Amino acid sequence: MTFSLAIVGRPNVGKSTLFNRLVGKRLALVDDQPGVTRDLREGEARLGDLRFTAIDTAGLEEATDESLQGRMRKLTERAVEMADICLFVIDARAGVTPTDEIFADILRRKNAHVILAANKAEGSAADAGVYEAYGLGLGEPIRLSAEHGEGFNDLYSMLMPLS
Numbered sequence: 001m002t003f004s005l006a007i008v009g010r011p012n013v014g015k016s017t018l019f020n021r022l023v024g025k026r027l028a029l030v031d032d033q034p035g036v037t038r039d040l041r042e043g044e045a046r047l048g049d050l051r052f053t054a055i056d057t058a059g060l061e062e063a064t065d066e067s068l069q070g071r072m073r074k075l076t077e078r079a080v081e082m083a084d085i086c087l088f089v090i091d092a093r094a095g096v097t098p099t100d101e102i103f104a105d106i107l108r109r110k111n112a113h114v115i116l117a118a119n120k121a122e123g124s125a126a127d128a129g130v131y132e133a134y135g136l137g138l139g140e141p142i143r144l145s146a147e148h149g150e151g152f153n154d155l156y157s158m159l160m161p162l163s
């Protein structure tokens with residue numbers, strides 16, 4: 001059995017870096033899938049012997065008439081509905097921000113199955129942010145560094161039972 005994982009979180013926490021590391025160049029062609037816009041990128045992810053579909057929530061950075069918060073909410077809700085599990089990413093160097101709290105709230109309201117990742121966690125500068133992440137009430141955060149490829153064994157351990 002396979003599953004789909006939506007990577008959600010506010011802009012700049014490292015979602016796309018993580019997506020690219022999991023998917024590499026195995027990007028799905030999403031253009032001909034109804035209801036899927038370029039705001040949601042889908043790809044065939046590999047992590048060890050796991051194969052799953054990863055969904056990156058992009059497009060939040062583009063300026064439009066709609067408020068960032070409104071777009072974030074809609075996109076995240078759509079990703080949650082599409083996916084079996086959500087990987088909620090925060091920036092451990094920045095700590096938990098008010099925007100992160102809004103995302104956590106969306107995920108709780110949607111009753112999403114959430115795995116929490118504290119990204120940019122390479123080095124001790126991230127320690128305080130990782131501890132803050134416990135306060136979100138979404139379980140124990142995985143310490144990740146998408147850029148440096150750290151913490152992927154822990155991510156594997158969380159995903160393995162779902163496969």
Ligand code: GDP
Nearest residue numbers: 011012013014015016017119120145146147148
């Ligand atoms: P997104 O907006 O959530 O998709 O974030 P991006 O993947 O575009 O990354 C935003 C910035 O964070 C980029 O400059 C990345 O290089 C950087 N970044 C991503 N992952 C890490 C990480 O693990 N450690 C550090 N220090 N920077 C990272």
Ligand code: MG
Nearest residue numbers: 015016057058
């Ligand atoms: Mg991105």
